[in-house]
Amino acid sequence: MIGVFDSGLGGLTVVKEIKRLMPPIKILYFGDTARLPYGEKSEEIIKKYTLAACNFLKKRKAKVIILACHSASSVALNYVRSKISLPIIDVIQAGVKAALEKTKTKRIGVIGTRATIRSGTYERVFKNYDKEVEIIARATPLLVPLVEEGWINHYITKEVLKIYLQPFKEEKIDTLLLGCTHYPLLKKLIKEIFQNKVTIVDSSEALAKSIINFSSYKKIKKRKEELIIYLTDIPPEFEKIARNFLGLLPDKIMRVSLRE
Amino acid sequence: MIGVFDSGLGGLTVVKEIKRLMPPIKILYFGDTARLPYGEKSEEIIKKYTLAACNFLKKRKAKVIILACHSASSVALNYVRSKISLPIIDVIQAGVKAALEKTKTKRIGVIGTRATIRSGTYERVFKNYDKEVEIIARATPLLVPLVEEGWINHYITKEVLKIYLQPFKEEKIDTLLLGCTHYPLLKKLIKEIFQNKVTIVDSSEALAKSIINFSSYKKIKKRKEELIIYLTDIPPEFEKIARNFLGLLPDKIMRVSLRE
Incomplete structure (x- = not known):
């Protein structure tokens, strides 16, 4: 049983990739x-909330926990x-x-939330693998609200992206990590915006692929495919958002409350 | 002692107005x-969190509580x-x-968060006072993130506002409530955007003015002016944001945690 944690519904993009790449399995989100x-x-606060979420998934018998949230992974993993x-x-x-597999010039851009970028985690992890790589990182805090407003192909979103991505053009990156x-x-x-001159690396896809090779995953007994979603709040737009991220509606959705 | 509650730091605009309009008083935020x-x-969830916040202020001896948060006021007041x-x-x-004092045509626009607009509270309260007034309400969820990004005079913000406010132009409102x-x-x-043809009503200002006339306020013993801010998280950009909303830094800031 795989437990997936995210601060919101965005982690469903990881679930979507897991479902696409893997044999049937039970997923708790x-x-x-x-x-x-x-x-x-x-x-x-991110550490405290992430620990509470992982404890919740452990109690429900998850055997592996995937931190799909970049802010939580950046700040709270250790x-x-x-x-x-x-x-x-x-x-x-x-x-x-x-990203390291894709880059040729070793100039890689990273975009993320303020917490993710401020933590410097991406730079540290990149340097662990390859000291020569140059990382250009930038917080892009308006992108989440724009996606949640549903302005996915909107000209405003394109304008905001142009502003956020301009420094990466100037820095001549060849790979951008989302x-x-x-x-x-x-x-x-x-x-x-990059006129296809930059390779875009989607972490959700990369993460799902990495799980297939993960030893503990191989030990997990395959069962009937099932997706159970636990949320601390069920927003009124939930169905619309879930469909955007997941492409389908889950088997079960439950609202739960955590002790602080 | 006045207790002021908001989901974030935006309620400091109300504190700013209270400090401007009133004799020295102790404020807990x-x-x-x-x-x-x-x-x-x-x-x-909004009801649950708002009650916890009010209980917190009551325990610390607030004699009046001001719900500066529109989402909380719309949904959780009763x-x-x-x-x-x-x-x-x-x-x-x-x-x-x-807004009713300002309008001549009785066509009033309201903008707010999704929770505020969805609740229909503004329409109900307007109709209680005047059955003839026409209310045009619209959720404008990108405005908070744009303000928090610091894009207060940015052309993107102006473009987003043009999109959000267009229906109000078509509806020929003469007053817009923020x-x-x-x-x-x-x-x-x-x-x-309205080329000064529409009167803008700032609720923070209106709220601060209404407190002066509030009977319980008159009974409050005036003391040394003091502003204590309790936050459930202290964001790294706190000082910048506080200065934007409040125009100064508060006397004391404390991080607290609430039981759920």
Whole structure:
């Protein structure tokens, strides 16, 4: 049983990839929709909330936990690993490895929330693999609200992306890593802005691929495919958003409340 | 002692007005920054969080509570009044009365978060005062993130406002009520778009004025002016944001955590 955690519904893009790439499996998804977004919060609060979410998934018998949330992966991974005795797969490693496979010039851009970029985690992980790589990172906090407004192909979103991506053009990156689960929905616009001259790496896809090779996953007994979604709040637009990210509606959705 | 509650730091615009209009007084401000924004959450969660915030202020001896948050005022006011034995002043009434004083054509526009607009509270409160008034309401969810990105005079913000405000032009409103504590920072741009043909009503200002006339306020013993800010999270950009909303830094800031 795989447990997937995200601050909101964006992690469903990872679930979608897992479902596409893997044999049938039971997936528990936990989205902290009552307290999202994490991207603007302090490290202390992100650690606390991420631990609570992982404990929730562990109690429900998840055997592996996937931190699909980039803000949580950037800030809380070591903390949660030190507290919880389950294998925890974060979204950073997979994206970094995929970006390193694609880059030729070793000039890589990263976009993400304020918390993700401020943490400097992407730079550190990249440098662990390859000291020569140049990382240009930028917080792009308006992209999540734009996706949630449904302005996925909107000219305003394109204008905002032009502003956010201009420094990457000047820095002549050849690869851009999408450091947030919402951003894959903007892949088409981002490609247009770079006129296909930059390779876009989608962490959700990279993460799902990395799970297939993960040893603990191989030990998991395959069962009937099932997707159960636990949310701390069920937003009225839930169905629309779920369909955007997941392409379908889940088997079961439950609202739960966590002790702080 | 006045307690002011908002989901984030936007309610500091109300504090600013109170400080400007009133004799020295002690103000306790509670901002639920760990769980903001409220505007996209369900009614159930907004009620629960608002009650917790009011209980927090009551325990710290607030004698009046001001709900500066429009989403909380729209959704949770009656619920909180039924649970807490303090006078609770909401931000809706004050704004509605101010708008009714200004309008000549009785065609009034309201902008706010999804939760505020979906609740239909503004329409109900307007109709209580005047059955003939026509209310045109629209959710404008990108405005809070744009203000928080600091794009207060940015051309993108102006473009987004043009899209959001176009229906109000077509409906020929003569008054626009700003139904969110963040929006007063966009007053200049909004006026430009309407070419000064529409009166803009700032609820924060209206609310502060209404408190002066509030009977319980008159009974409050005036003391040394003091502003204590309690936040459930202290975002790294706190100082910048506080200065934007408040124009100064508060005397004391404390991080607190609430039981759910």
